Amino acid sequence: MSISEFMTEQFVIIRDEIINGIPSRVFDSHEFIRFFSKRFETKYVEILSSYKDEPFRNVHSQIGKFLSEHQEGLKIKSIGTIMSKNIFGIDNSNEKWEKTCL
Template sequence: MSIDNLMKMKMSGIKIIISDLPEKFSSHDFIEKFSKKYESEYIGMLAEYKDKNAFKIVHSQVAKFLSLNKKTFGIEKAERNSSENVFGDRDVIQWWIHDKEKTYEC
């Protein structure tokens, strides 16, 4: 199953994750919460890309999914800024802003 299709199946859970995040959050913040809530699915996504820079590929596709569905989730792009990735390295990634009321209504 593609990452896009898996994420579409988890739309209501994603809305809850976003509503629980601070008003301003990074893609890494979202991925951390998503991977905890959907651990098995997240591991499966990574396994599809083993030996191919799996974390970078999966995380970029998750961020793309957020971008393509930003209206649905009540989020808007903020600046690209530094954030610590799962390996403790700093990356420049997308940050987001959401209106908790709009996210809740989705």
Template sequence: MSIPSFMADQITIIRDEIIPEIPEEVFDSHEFIRSFSKRFELEYVKFLNSYKTEPFRNVHAQIGKFLAENQEDLHIKSKGKTISENIFGIDNLNEKWEKLH
């Protein structure tokens, strides 16, 4: 199963459980990925394992694209770019999101 298909199947959990569990009203993709990967650890590892090169970059890019393409359904809004630490502790550019209520 592709990452977008999996996320589409889990959109209710993502919208109603994962996003609300992020403590800040404005969060970034790195924060979302940390929460998503905890909730769906086995699937996340399988997605990473499906890439021979740059697995984190490939998986994380698809997760970010899903957020961008499903803002309305997820009750979030893009707030531009920000710099934050990725899972390796390296600062890099990613998307910032605001929760909509």
């Protein structure tokens, strides 16, 4: 199962629990991934392990793409990019999101 298929299956949980569980109105993809990977730890690891080359980069870019393609349904909007630490503690650019409905 791809990350996109999994996220589609878990859409309501992603919107209602993960996105609404992020305490601030504005967040970035790295923060979303931290909440997502905690909520779905087993599946997250399973999907990562299905990639032989650059598993984190591949999965995380697909997560970002899913957020971008489902902004309206997830009740978020892209408001540019920001530098923040990824899961390895390395600063890099990623998407910045704002909740459109609290």
